[in-house]
Amino acid sequence: MNVWLAASLVLAVGFVPCLWVCLRGDLPSALAALSVASVLTVVLLMTLTVAFSRPPFIELAVVLAPMSMIGSLAFARFLERRR
């Protein structure tokens, strides 16, 4: 087990608090937790790419980084209209 795989495992633990807030918190807090979780996902994809030495898979992280922001903006727009 190399350093990168260990880092990936530690990062995967970080999803637990984000998931907890997404399920139990109020709606804006869940959105904030979702944005932290998306950053965690991008970094997890980067470290897994290095851990298994599959260079092309880094594209997944590159694509997810802007996509997560677009998703957050869409959710925020729906949150404004909810009332």
Added chain:
Amino acid sequence: MSLRHILTEVFLSLGVTLLLLAAVGVVVLRDVFDRLHLSGLAAVGALCTAVAIVIEKSFSLVGDEALLAAVVLVVVSPVATHAIGRAARIADREDWRIGDDEQIEIEDSG
């Protein structure tokens, strides 16, 4: 163990620590506006991890694109933070601006 490996592990552990702190902070802090601070912290953690990858792999396919993804995150996460905060204000009280019934308290430390 070369200097390169040591630097890689330093930056990697720094990045992972920042990301874990951000994840723990999501559960520890109570308000939306407190929790919104953490996505910026997580983006800095992503930047540290990308720097670790660049040190390990130099500017190759993996290194370049990891740095690109991290820089995109750092540039873009304030936008998402602003949008979420604004939406939370609007969902709470119709308008994001300071209302007549609110006042900003400034603590005078002097």
